[in-house]
Amino acid sequence: MLPVASAAVAQSIPSKFNLPPPVTPIGAQIYDLHNLMLIICLVIFVAVFGVMFWAVFRHRKSRGAVAANFHENTSVEIAWTIIPVFILLGMAWPATKTVLDMKNTADPDITIKATGYQWKWGYDYLQGEGQGIRFVSNLSTPRDQIEGDAPKGEHYLLEVDNPLVVPVGKRIRVLTTANDVIHSWWVPAFGVKQDAIPGFIRDAWFRADTEGVYRGNCAELCGRDHGFMPVEVHVVSQQAYTEWVARQLAAGAAAPATGGATAQGATPMPAAPAAEEGAAQPAPANAAPAGN
Ligand SMILES: [Cu+2]
Secondary structure, three states: OHHHHHHHHHHHOOOOOOOOOOOOHHHHHHHHHHHHHHHHHHHHHHHHHHHHHHHHHHOOHHHOOOOOOOOOOHHHHHHHHHHHHHHHHHHHHHHHHHHHHHHOOOOOOEEEEEEEEOOEEEEEEEEOOOOOOEEEEOEOOOHHHHOOOOOOOOOOOOOEOOOEEEEOOOOEEEEEEEOOOOEEEEEHHHOEEEEEOEOOOEEEEEOOOOOEEEEEEEOOOOOOOHHHOOEEEEEEOHHHHHHHHHHHHHHHHHOOOOOOOOOOOOOOOOOOOOOOOOOOOOOOOOOOOOOO
C-alpha cells in the first residue's frame, strides 16, 4: 500500500530533491524502493535516538540516577541480532525482486545497440521494427551557450541532434558497448543505467508507458567531454514510430553506401541519416538547437 501511494505522489510532484518521476515499471519499482528504504531508516533513526535521548534525560545525575553495572544480557543480545536480521531481510526481498526484473531482458519487441564513443552515442536498431536504422547522436547545445556567450537553454547539455526514438509501451532491449573507453548509458526516468564497456556487451531493458522526451547522461567518467554526450530518448506513439521508421529507412536507402563494416571497426559509424525535421548535419556541437 505504501509503494502504491508513493508512486502516485511521484507522478504528481516532480521535485528537484527527489528522483525524477518514473515512466517505466522498473523506474517505478526503484522509486518505491527508495521511498521504502528511506522510511525504514527514518523509523529506526527516530526509535533509536528517541530511546537514547529519553534515557539520558530520565536518568540524569541531578535526579540522583545511579549507573547500572552489569555484564552480558543474553536476551538483549539475541533481540538485537534477530530484529536487524528481519529488517534486512525485509529490505533485501523487494530489492532482489527488482534486480531480477532489471536483468530479465527476455522477449524484447525491439533491440537497440548503444555504442559509447568519446564523446557521443551511436545507435543500431538490431531487431524488431526499425531494424537496420543506425545513426550517431551528438550534443546539439550551441557552442556559445557552453562558452557563456549566450543564455543557457532549457535543456542545456541534455539535447542531441538525433535522439533515440522508441514506441510507447514496448519492451526495448538496449545492448551497451563502447568503442574506446567505458561509458554508461543512463536515463533516470527509465531506471536504466548500464555501463558500456569496450569488448563486452551488457544489456538492460525498459518499457516506457508515457510518451515524452526523456533525458540522461553518460554516467561513467570517460574523458574530456564526458559531460557533453547526453542521451535523449523520444517515446512516441506506435503510429508516429512507424512513420519515423519509414522516413529513416527511406533516408538510409537514399544515402550513399556507408561500407559494410560494423561499429567494431576502426572507422567511426557512418553519418546519421537525416534527422526527423529537415536535413540535419550529423555533427558539430554548434548546430542549431532543436526546438528550444
Ligand atoms: Cu562517456
